[in-house]
Amino acid sequence: MARSEDQLRLDIVEVGRRLWTRGFVASNDGNISVRLPGDRLLMTPTSVSKGFMAPEMMVITDMDGRLLSGEPGRKASSEILMHLVAYRHRPDVQAVVHAHPPLSTGFAVAGIPLDRAVLAEVVTTLGSIPIAEYGTPSTPELPAAVEPYIKTHDALLLANHGALALGRDLFAAYYKMETIEHFARISLVARLLGRENLLSREEVDRLQQLRGTYGIASPAPVCVDPQAGPDPSCQVVVAPSAPGERLVPDTSFLAGIAGGHAAIGNGGEIQLTYGELTTLIEDAVRHLTARTTA
Numbered sequence: 079m080a081r082s083e084d085q086l087r088l089d090i091v092e093v094g095r096r097l098w099t100r101g102f103v104a105s106n107d108g109n110i111s112v113r114l115p116g117d118r119l120l121m122t123p124t125s126v127s128k129g130f131m132a133p134e135m136m137v138i139t140d141m142d143g144r145l146l147s148g149e150p151g152r153k154a155s156s157e158i159l160m161h162l163v164a165y166r167h168r169p170d171v172q173a174v175v176h177a178h179p180p181l182s183t184g185f186a187v188a189g190i191p192l193d194r195a196v197l198a199e200v201v202t203t204l205g206s207i208p209i210a211e212y213g214t215p216s217t218p219e220l221p222a223a224v225e226p227y228i229k230t231h232d233a234l235l236l237a238n239h240g241a242l243a244l245g246r247d248l249f250a251a252y253y254k255m256e257t258i259e260h261f262a263r264i265s266l267v268a269r270l271l272g273r274e275n276l277l278s279r280e281e282v283d284r285l286q287q288l289r290g291t292y293g294i295a296s297p298a299p300v301c302v303d304p305q306a307g308p309d310p311s312c313q314v315v316v317a318p319s320a321p322g323e324r325l326v327p328d329t330s331f332l333a334g335i336a337g338g339h340a341a342i343g344n345g346g347e348i349q350l351t352y353g354e355l356t357t358l359i360e361d362a363v364r365h366l367t368a369r370t371t372a
């Protein structure tokens with residue numbers, strides 16, 4: 079049964095409180111909206127902490143963003159254009175949540191998408207989490223940047239900004255935001271530990287079939303082709319082929335990301351950067367020279 083407008087107002091208050099409590103937003107960051115019957119939108123207003131909202135603070139707009147009702151002086155969130163573009167392209171989407179969770183936003187700042195096949199539940203539910211190009215917040219640049227991705231993804235990073243989650247109801251969108259941040263946290267820990275084994279392409283294919291078996295709704299299929307680059311028709315995940323294997327040790331990642339720190343590679347060998355190797359050789363030469371001149 080559809081939730082009443084009163085209940086949806088309470089739901090937005092609750093989701094805002096969870097975003098704030100979990101540290102997904104600071105100050106007045108973030109915004110939440112829900113589709114209402116009659117081509118209308120119920121949305122958080124500007125300039126309020128999402129942790130301390132009341133149901134009557136929400137505003138109602140039409141699907142062009144024009145204010146229909148709200149307390150005197152209240153305006154719709156400055157990111158309403160980004161929400162509207164999501165609803166316009168995705169009739170299945172009933173709610174949109176935008177926040178700045180620190181770990182996923184860190185990936186968005188580093189320009190590293192969360193698109194590697196690492197966790198089965200992320201592959202089955204979200205597929206990949208790409209990064210939409212940077213657009214100035216609250217301007218039409220931001221909806222233009224998310225538009226190419228929103229048709230095929232329920233979860234996005236926004237370059238140097240934050241994250242966006244879409245759902246068929248408000249809590250579904252909120253839980254996707256939790257999954258984005260949880261996945262970012264796990265990915266960061268694995269990368270700090272120096273290795274990130276991937277699910278094989280064959281395992282990803284198996285997970286894709288599970289989507290069908292369990293009726294997991296998704297705007298587009300997962301496609302596995304790390305060489306192909308962005309594909310506007312599917313959710314591209316990085317998963318190397320390894321017939322008969324479920325996991326693939328990932329060596330290329332270590333070479334590229336170790337970034338000046340020695341890392342432990344597959345099979346336990348120590349991997350050094352060129353600079354570290356040079357320092358070691360220089361030290362050895364200095365020892366030898368010291369011994370021969372003594």
Ligand SMILES: [Zn+2]
Pocket residue numbers: 107108157176177178215239240
């Ligand atoms: Zn934002």
